[in-house]
Amino acid sequence: MDKLQTMQVFIEVAKQQSFSLASEVLGLSAPAASRAVAALEERLGVKLFNRTTRLVRLTESGARFLQDAKRILEDLEEAEAAAAGTYAKPTGTLVVTAPVLFGETYIMPIVTDYLAKHPGVSVKIILLDRVANLLEEDFDVAIRIGRLKDSSLYATTVGHVKKIICGSPEYFKRYGYPEKPEDLINHSVIFPAPFEYTNGWHFQINGNKELVRLTPRLRCNHNGAARKAALLGHGLTTLMSYQAAEDLKANRLQRVLTEFEEEPLPVNIIHLEGRRANAKTRCFIDLAAKKLRENPFLFLQ
Incomplete structure (x- = not known):
């Protein structure tokens, strides 16, 4: 396998947390997937996964490399799309997470508007009343209420609540x-x-x-x-x-x-730093920021 193929295998194993499941998705044998990751680890000189008989989990080095590998493959896809004249057109599946009641009330109307504007995109929205890890849980965009502790995130503040x-x-x-x-x-x-x-x-x-x-x-x-x-x-x-x-x-x-009352809390739209936002992500963030900033119940400071 070439470097790009081994990165694809690595990304899928990280997503599935399983060599056998990743090999099924990619149409490979499990040993082939294992060899591809082993070759990648040998080339990089670091261990990317901790493996047990039941679990496959990213190491700290693996988590950092996953972000870079995704960015490299997305850059390649965008370069190919640009050459084909389709760079600006959002495509693929966008995965969004938000708090449950906030998502039901304010994000779902934005999602349906986004889908109407961009027929080449599908959306998976997961509503959670907890802080999700964008990298490990493979989210493109998250809506968060509260002050951010993770400096590795890009944040667009759209309002404040109390x-x-x-x-x-x-x-x-x-x-x-x-x-x-x-x-x-x-x-x-x-x-x-x-x-x-x-x-x-x-x-x-x-x-x-x-x-x-x-x-x-x-x-x-x-x-x-x-x-x-x-x-x-x-x-x-x-x-x-x-x-x-x-x-x-x-x-x-x-x-x-x-x-x-305590101090207001910011409402942020966030995505990962170091991962250039592709067209589907950029378009959703732009639309969501506009709509949420127009919402009278999210007072800005």
């Missing part, structure tokens, strides 16, 4: 409004699991981030369930501002303790 506290008007008629964070101790509170890894809620009090310890009457494993409980008048819950936006606008929920 963690807010809210309840139904009916609840407040019965039990009154809390005026300061400590008042929540005497209220019925609902913990949505994705945010509540402590025994309380954080607030900005006199310029400092402080934890007010609370005992919830109800714990939910999904923000949508906590929102529903609040709408039914069970108590107060924390939601991201975009999750409650429509209910706040319609006065189905009311926001309280606004002066004690």
Whole structure:
């Protein structure tokens, strides 16, 4: 095999985490796939995979080389497309991930618009309430809420959201409004699991981030369930501002303790650094950035 073919085998093994599955996809025998990767490792002088009888996992060197190998093959594809006069046309499958409620509410309309504009592309969207690893999980684009810790990512900031506290008007008629964070101790509170890894809620009090310890009457494993409980008048819950936006606008929920809210969190569209964005990725990022920046519920700073 030539260098490009061995890189193709390496990328597929990394994707499938299996030599046998990769060989099936590529139409090779498993020994041929194994020999190709072994030859690549020998040429590079590094171990690319840790192998056991059941698992095949990238080494640290392998993870770095995977990013470069993908970029090289994509550059080649784009060069061939440019020579054929089709460079600017998005093609292939775009894989996108986003938080569940954010994705359902704001990203799905963008995806359907993108598909209508670009008939040569298909999209796989995976909604997760966790931080996905773009490199290891083979995502092209991710929508993330929060400050980025990984400096190896390109980020386009499209707005900001806040963690807010809210309840139904009916609840407040019965039990009154809390005026300061400590008042929540005497209220019925609902913990949505994705945010509540402590025994309380954080607030900005006199310029400092402080934890007010609370005992919830109800714990939910999904923000949508906590929102529903609040709408039914069970108590107060924390939601991201975009999750409650429509209910706040319609006065189905009311926001309280606004002066004690934590700092806004950025909403970013991200993709991998060092991997030149191809046409399908560029077009999606451009469209998503435009649409999200026009969204009144994602206030910009």
